[in-house]
Amino acid sequence: MSDAAENPADIPPFRYTAELANDIEARWQDHWEENQTFRAPNPTGPLAEPDHPRSGAPKLYVMDMFPYPSGEGLHVGHPLGYIATDSYTRYQRMAGFNVLHPMGFDAFGLPAEQYAVQTGTHPRTTTARNVERYRGQLRRLGLAYDNRRSFATTDVEFYRWTQWIFLQVFNSWYDRDAGRARPVEELIRQFEDGTRATPDGRPWPQLSDVERRQVVDDHRLAYISEAPVNWCPGLGTVLANEEVTPEGRSERGNFPVFKRNLKQWMMRITAYADRLLADLDGLDWPEKVKLMQRNWIGRSVGAHIDFPTRVGPIRVFTTRPDTIFGATYMVLAPESELVDELAPSAWPESTKDKWTGGHATPREAVDAYRKFAAGRTDMERQAETREKTGVFIGAYATNPATGTGIPVFIADYVLAGYGTGAIMAVPGQDERDWEFAEVFDLPIIRTVAPPAGFDGKAYTGEGPAVNSSAPDGGLSLDGLDVATAKARTIAWLEREGLGAGAVTYRLRDWLFSRQRYWGEPFPIVYDETGLPVALPDDMLPVELPEIDDFSPKTFDPDDADTEPETPLSRHTDWVDVELDLGDGPKTYRRETNVMPQWAGSSWYELRYLDPTNDKVMVDPENERYWMGPQVDGDSGGVDLYVGGVEHAVLHLLYARFWHKVLYDLGHLSSFEPFRRLFNQGYIQAYAYADSRGVYVNAEEVVERAGRFFHRDTEVDREYGKMGKSLRNVVTPDEMCAAYGADTFRVYEMSTGPLDVSRPWETRAVVGAYRFLQRVWRLVVDEATGATRVIDSTVDDETQRVLHRVIDGVNTDLTNLRFNTAIAKLIELTNRATAISSAGAGTPRAVVEPLVLMLAPFAPHAAEELWRRLGHAESLAYGPFPQADPAWLVTETVTYPVQLNGKVRARIEVPADATDDAVRAAALDAVAAQLGGHAPRKVIVVPGRMVSVVA
RNA sequence: GCCCCUGUAGACCAACGGCAGAGUCGAUGGACUCAAAAUCCAUUCAGUGUGGGUUCGAAUCCCACCGGGGGCACCA
Structure with missing residues (x-):
């Protein structure tokens, strides 16, 4: 140069x-x-344009996963997918389609806030600067976006609709009978006219106002609950699982993280588990991503069974109801509230020494074990060794099939968030239970006969049931295969009122609040009862207030017994607000959490369709045109969505969930957001480190005879991401x-x-x-x-x-x-x-x-x-x-002629030659090699080749 | 540990079950130049990770193993 x-x-x-x-x-x-060469005309509204060359043409909606505009700017790996969709849509536009290919920015999030905390710069300033930088970089690449449709999720006009969708979710409940979400007014009407019973059976009019609100709140798709979360006192915020390192510390700052039960907003995504699972089948997505979603949803079929105790039944979920005769003990999750009721003040007679953990009373043992379990990270709980730990809580339950008393333990191998947080332990047919039984010297009964020669411990395979008959003849499974035994057991449980067939999911409800500043405020206030009240649509948007301290209150990093204090909560002039919500002006208290970064990306595909509409989120006619089902049974959705596989689960699941809620409520004609998904690969790069492990500027490294040198020192080559710290951007x-x-x-x-x-x-x-x-x-x-x-x-x-x-x-x-x-x-x-x-x-x-x-x-x-x-x-x-x-x-075709699998000759024949003519020419060409013998077989592949078997 | 994807010239990648090569880089030689760079032209290089199987015929389909990448991992 x-x-x-x-x-x-x-x-x-x-x-x-x-x-x-x-x-x-x-x-x-x-x-x-x-x-405005690349503007795409809508059917209706401000972006409609009947004279446009593609107005009324077949449509094509192509989207990229929009970027978070980081302060670093783009490196060459980022635009790979953008260039691909640009090339594809430019082609399809030329080929006659009305192409919609927009781009936006996922601009809420932690980095801008962290930067704000460090520098005092308002996140909006940083964000706006970064968005402009990205826009400039993308424009420089000639990407043909319809710029009228570009937005950032931080735009007030955008997050106004994010808040609107939150209200739609909040104001809905899931009608299991109808299999869809419905407005809560319809639920209230059912309570009022008595077609739906209240939870405790009292007639609706006898409930107080507050009780009625609580009943309704318990049904909402967005609700407040005590949930175990990753509480990080050092950062003063709860963290998403992916923000916690395998060592159980915060990714940022390396502070300890504790599991704590805190009041949080949740989204009832689990209500949609079945539909999220079933509708995957119709999507044109990589099988790998579908599989990841299926695993994440984790549907399992089994039964709920009640095990009576002195204070009431313990309900368990099991996929193996057929093994109930082998349930020799029970385990509750350490966090389970039932434990407090169950644990007596003294150890019963029968308590074995190794069950107590050396504690004088069950209460002490429980407290000590809970402390131990809370301090263990998920990673430690799953560590290689997996030595089972737990403690007896001093109480017994009754196995409903055998009538025997069985001891109840708490152990961290039982997870509070899955099933009922309690299991019946069947060591004979479950490896984990077997290990636990060995540690605590508990009885093991095989109820499925393993095949002859089986020398393992727990047997989880097929086989006839054994040891499975009740003395009183109530239930007898002996000799039955697993499937029949399961069905028989479930029928018996239901007849006896001891349980029922059930389906559970690994999927948990979506933790939807964050103790941060730079996110969408909730359109929620609290009245004097402490219950949430939705703001009406006409009070949207709820804008983020201007503040200058963006950081949540932080604490001694090791002090687990602290409470989060959100940045917004300190601004009492914003938090305390006088509003007239129908019964005259009253003072309300605003919600001070903000939404997680996933919120905006859970519906942005819809806003591109009608970005300037200030009446509705998207005009139904525009949605139907760009995203509506194309044929009977089609889910509708974006025609092509390109992005990295790292969003295979969370983003794509959340977006599907919101889309289905909006579909149920009649706002959309499509019931899936992305009909076709394509995962692009990554552009990776070499990085070079010297003997001290310090990265050197990759540009200055030269290769000599297969080795790599930076100036005169040899360096090691690594392959991976492109990044500032690796000096290879x-x-x-x-x-x-x-x-x-x-x-x-x-x-x-x-x-x-x-x-x-x-x-x-x-x-x-x-x-x-x-x-x-x-x-x-x-x-x-x-x-x-x-x-x-x-x-x-x-x-x-x-x-x-x-x-x-x-x-x-x-x-x-x-x-x-x-x-x-x-x-x-x-x-x-x-x-x-x-x-x-x-x-x-x-x-x-x-x-x-x-x-x-x-x-x-x-x-x-x-x-x-x-x-x-x-x-x-x-x-x-x-x-x-x-x-x-x-x-x-072509006029002539050249055929290679194979003799016993090897190419021995070539013949050139007219393109329209008959197979017989080709065969004759081929045999002629290899006549010398055949030496006068007739071939055993001749295969002519028209237009391709001739294969002769001698 | 279980599941998924993937192995083709020195590198990146092509090849409806049918002649292993479309293309790019590199390397080598040549043209242009005082020389170099740039540019242009040409050449080179693998028998498809390994071992079996199916087939007239396998990079392609099947099985096992090895290497690389990814997901899940006490989910009852």
Whole structure:
């Protein structure tokens, strides 16, 4: 580069250089912006445009997972998916679709807040700056977004609707009979007219106002509950599971994290577990992602069984009701409230020494064990050794099948959040129970006969039931197979009123509040009863108040017995508010938690459809057009959603959940947000560390004989993420400056299939650069700048190459195979270059289709060349070249002839030769090798090859 | 431990069960140049991770193993 700059005269003046590319790109980016080239017309509303060339055309809605605008800006890995969707949508727009391809920003979140805490800069300032930086970087890449539809989740006009959706969720309940969400007014009406019984059976009018509200609140899809959360006193906030390290400390600051029961907002996503599971089947998603969601939802079928105790029954969930005769003890989760009622003040006679943990009373033992369990992280609980721990609580329950008393333990291998937080332990058929039984010397009864020769411990397989008959003959399972025994047991439980068949899920309700500042405020206030009251829609948005201390109150990092104090709660002039919510002006207290970062991304696909609508979230007609079901049974949704697999579960599950709620309430015609999902791979990079483990600037490392050196020291190469701390970041800005955006785009699309991760290699970018230079040279004379295009006829072979490429590029682009499409364009370019340099110029009939096909990948250069070819209009609306079938057939075909699996000859025959003719020609060709013997078998694969078996 | 994905020239990647190569980088040689860079032209290189099987024919389908990546992991 620098040498070139010293001798600019050596470079032909009209060559496609980085300088020229940058000039062209800036001009076309301005042109597209001024002409709003990529605006997509809506059917109705302010963005409707009946005169638009694509108005009323078949629609295509393509979305990227929008970015969090970090302070670092984009590196070359980030835009891979954006360039891919841009290339795809540019192609489909040219091919005739009305394309919606928007981009926004997921701008609430912790980093901006942390930065604010450190510097005092308001998160809004940082966020706005970062969003602008991202917009600039994306614009520089020539991404064809409809900019009228861009927003950040932090925009008040956006989060107003996030709050509106929260209210929709809050004001709904899940009607299990109807299998859908309904407005709570309908629930209240059912209570009022007596068609639905109140929880305690009293008639509705006898309940006090507060009691009625509590009953209704217990049904809402958004509700307040005491939930075990990750409380981090050092940071003063609760943390999401993914913000906690495997060592049980906070990812930021490395403070201890404790499990605490705290009052939090929850979303009743579990009500939708079945539908979230079932509707996966109809989605065009990677199987891997579907499987991850299925595992996450974790449906298990079994039964609830009540085990009587002196203070009432312990209800367990089991998938193996057939093994009930082998239940020799019970285990409750340490946190279980039942424990407090059950544990007596002294150890019973029968208590074994090893059951007590050395404590004098059950209460002491329980307290000590709870403390122990709370201090253990999930990781420790699951550690390799997995030595079972627990303690007897001094109480007994009765096995309802056998009538025997069985001891009750608490142990942390039973999880409070799953099932009922209690199990019947069947060591004979459960490995975990077997281990526990060994540690605590508990009886083990096999109730499924293992096969002969089985020498393991617990047996979890198929087999006939044994030891499974009640003395009084109430239930007898002996000899039955597992499935029959399960059914028989469930029928018996239901008949006896001891339990019932049941389905449970691993999925938990969604913890929806955060003790932070930079998030959406809840549209909720509390009245004098302490119960939540929804603000009416016309009081939205509830704006984040202006404050200057963004940090939650922090505590001694080791003090688990502290309470979160949110940033908003200190601002009493905002928190305490006088409102008239129907019964005159009263003082209310605002909710001071904010929503989690997932909130905005759980519905943003809907707002792109109608971003300026201030009456409704999205006009139903616009939603139906862009996202509605296309055929009977179709879920509807975005036609293509591209993003990383890291969002396989949480984001995609939350978005599906909200979408279904809004569908149930009649706001949407689609019942899934994303019909098709595609996970792009990652661009990764090498990083180099010296012997001290310190990273060196990757740009300065050279390779010599397979080893790597930074100056004179040898360094170790690692492969992984691109990141500031690894000193291996390459930015799109650098690439644009050195080669232009088109080169960068072509390079990223050509290095491999979209779903494959691959290494970044700066030195290989020049390949894409040379390709564009060659295309440029086909049209523009490098020395004079004159157009080199001629209107001559094209030879047949070139015609065949051209139409084969057109055909292949259409197929490849339709199937997101950008790398092979570009390879074909290079092939065509090479052919065109050959005939161009042999003749007086480049035939227009070849170069025009080439330029059009190049446009999805290198749109600026393509537009520029298109103009130089004499077209006044942008090529953004095509038409895209279509192959002429006449040129796709060849006159002759060359068949390889295999003899016993090896290619021994080639024959050339007319393309329309009959199989018999081909066979004859093939046998003729290998006659010498056959030596006069008749072949045993001859296989002719039309158009492909001939296989002869001697 | 269980499940999923994936192994093709020095690197990245192509190849409806049918001649292993479309394309890119690198390397080597040549053209241009006083020389270099840039550019252009040409050449090189693997028998498809390993071992079996199915088939006329396997990179492709099946089985086992090895390497790489990812998910789940006391979920009763």
